[in-house]
Amino acid sequence: MADLDSIVAEIAHDMRAMTDRGQVADYIPPLACVDPAKFGIAVIDAGGTPHLAGDADEAFSIQSLSKVFGLTLALSLEGSEIWRRVRKEPSGSAFNSIVQLESEHGIPRNPFINAGAIVIADILVSTWGRLGARQALLDFTTGLAGSPAGLHIDENMAQQERETGFRNAALANYMRTFGNIKNPIDETLDLYFHQCALTMSCRQLAEIGCFLMTGGVDLHSGRAVTTVSHARSIMALMMMCGHYDGSGAFAIRVGLPGKSGVGGGILAIAPGLASVAVWSPGLNAQGNSLLGTLALEKLVQKTGWSVFNPFPLSVQQIT
Template sequence: MDIQAILEEIEKEVRPLLGEGKVADYIPALANVDPKQFGMAVTLLDGTQYGVGESGKRFSIQSISKVFTFTLALHAYGPELYKRVGREPSGSPFNSLVQLEYEHGIPRNPFINAGAIVVTDSLITHFGDDYTALETIMGFIRDISDEPSVTIDPEVARSEMEHGYRNLALAHLMKSFDNIDNEVRTVVQTYFKHCAVTMSASELSRAVLYLANGGTDPITQHTFITPQQSKRINAVMLTCGHYDASGDFAFHVGLPGKSGVGGGIVAVVPGKMGICVWSPALNEQGNSLAGTRALELFTTKTGFSIF
């Protein structure tokens, strides 16, 4: 199968969609990103990479970082983690306060904002302070992407903190239910920092290979999590990785995936490859409009769906 040719076909087919939708303008630092950009990359288990468009250009990964913090928290706490954060689809917007209120401060899953804030809090507790937790998160991301230069965009992190009232509200609400252990502002600031990591589609497609290979990086042979934990993360990505459009994504694409409001989406083909697509203009649910279509075309053309 000529994966490069398939990616080139997809790029041509999604070109008319570029610019449809809108960028995440509620984060001022992301408001000025050109919405017509597109990049897509595939990394096979042996490290072979394919890419089209701006697959080498770094962008704000945003909620894709939640996959990495969930991995670290699951490794640290095991099933105990589920006492503080669920693993069910939310069916509500990613920043809903209402659901959190009537479910007594236990977020539905680790991929909505409230869930990722709890996961970040658990890592700060586990590693002893926010600095060590963030350094560990960054070290992990650099390890799995095999890219030591991966860093945080301080302007994006600052921009999110200055306009992060709802996320602070979510954290305060959970604190009132005793589901945040550390100081709210510290936790939310750490959360914003790992969301402000910048990576390219090719780096991200490489970074998720451990989830395509049962928790072990197939290139370095470093085991990060158990096969069972990898299976669980993929399951939560499939059912919860696209907020209230997760069912739609499973229906159309049929792969475990996670989106971010920076326009990136990672996806995993177990036993085969990691994929990342990036196009900044989002649909109404906050997922990349052209990116979602590109992944649907990819699974249709290749037959690489889990269904």
Template sequence: MDSLAAIVADIAAEMAAAPDRGAVADYIPPLATVPLSHFGMAVVEADGTCHVAGDADQTFSIQSISKVFALTLALGAVGDQLWRRVGREPSGSAFNSIVQLETERGVPRNPFINAGAIVVSDMLLAGYAPREAIGEILRFVRALANDDAIFIDEAVALAEAGSGFRNIALANYIRAFGNLHHPVERTLGVYFHQCALAMTCRQLAHAGRYLMAGGINPATGRSVVSAQRARRINAVMMTCGHYDGSGEFAYRVGLPGKSGVGGGILAIAPGKASIAVWSPGLNARGNSQLGTLALERLVQRTGWSVFDPD
């Protein structure tokens, strides 16, 4: 097998030449102007070695990838009680669907669809003002990545608030069933700012290392979550991290992963690597087209799929 550095470089070169790059998320104005030509990739191995290629140090909006970090924080705050208010089953529906909330009485299917992430944001608000809850999320991600340059893009947060009518509807619907404990505008303020986290592939791959390392942050040696909880977060990422495309992603890539409509994907090869890819063009299900293809080629060349016997 080629060295990992060579594999990452080769994949980036292949993605640079790819003709079909998907379409940007044009319903969020700041994302609509991001050039389709971008592609970045970062792979951090268990020993901390980082391999990067392409636009790995270009900042982008991580959007729904932030739901992984918010879920981790919320589980730390309320423990497994969280699952009384949010399920952990695949939805089979689009990320912003309202359909299942009627029959399931305001309990979202999982924490990675928008409805579920809004409930998680509501949990993070307990005892905090929105500004404090947002600050806690930012501090947490900076600590995971060991990088204080990570920031929240206020222009993106403002644009999401101005165009997020479906999310407003979801939050009000959940509130009608009593599963939102704070005013809708306060909970959504946390949610929109969380989704506006701006990071690079390098920073994102480092931030995800605790899920590769049994819940330990390798940079500090400190426990972020228990090994069991890290496994379970990875399990939900595997089954629910790509919305109604989660089965296809598991089939093609075979790693726990979480996508965002900014074009990023965080993928975890347990015990081996934390991987971040970014290409802003999305496929029909709202997941990065080239990011998915790059990860598929990475696991083909490394054998890192969780379904591989090695």
């Protein structure tokens, strides 16, 4: 059996040869400028060993991947009370859809569509204020990254998000009419736009994701990042809702809890085995990384890590 280093190297080699790389997001100007030839993969195994290939140490805008971290913080603050303001069900609609909010009285289907993430941002602003919540997200991510250098919030990206975020403003204002946004719209959206502008590498993203792989525990310090119950809830939502209206197809192809972002990143978790981050900026029709999804599918084929596999291979069996 090939070891993980060989597996990720082979996957990166295969991805470099792909001619169909999808389309980069062009509605946010900085994302439109990213080289579609980029590809990175990072696997952090249960022992904390990194297995890297491609552009794994190049920083990119994680965009909606940050919703995982915002949700984790909100659960630590309010626990199950947050489910009064956002549901736990797949939407079946585009990530920025406004259609369901009217019939469902301003309560978003889940915390990973834009409307749901805006509600989560509102919860964080209620506790820490706009600037305090921004710092809490930054502290959370840098505290879990084993190599945090370069992890930051890109102010230019946040400004561009604000200048092009008309639909997000519409979502927030519409939910405000139902009383589901408590703070001034500008403050809640400011946090949301800065959250989406978090910038890090595949290595850092995989390092941060390890707390889900371990059931809520920081792999290196042993401190509790969140409860086992919350970690399970987050991963369940990643599986059902982490790829928007492409979540079912991702579950079938990959079979791991995963969350995507329009910057081309995907975080996937093999519970108890590995935290995986991939990045390729070209997107498919659902707004998820085209090659990132393919790379994860190949990884699962080679490792057997799908949660639907009754006999998953451990890292020890692979190496």
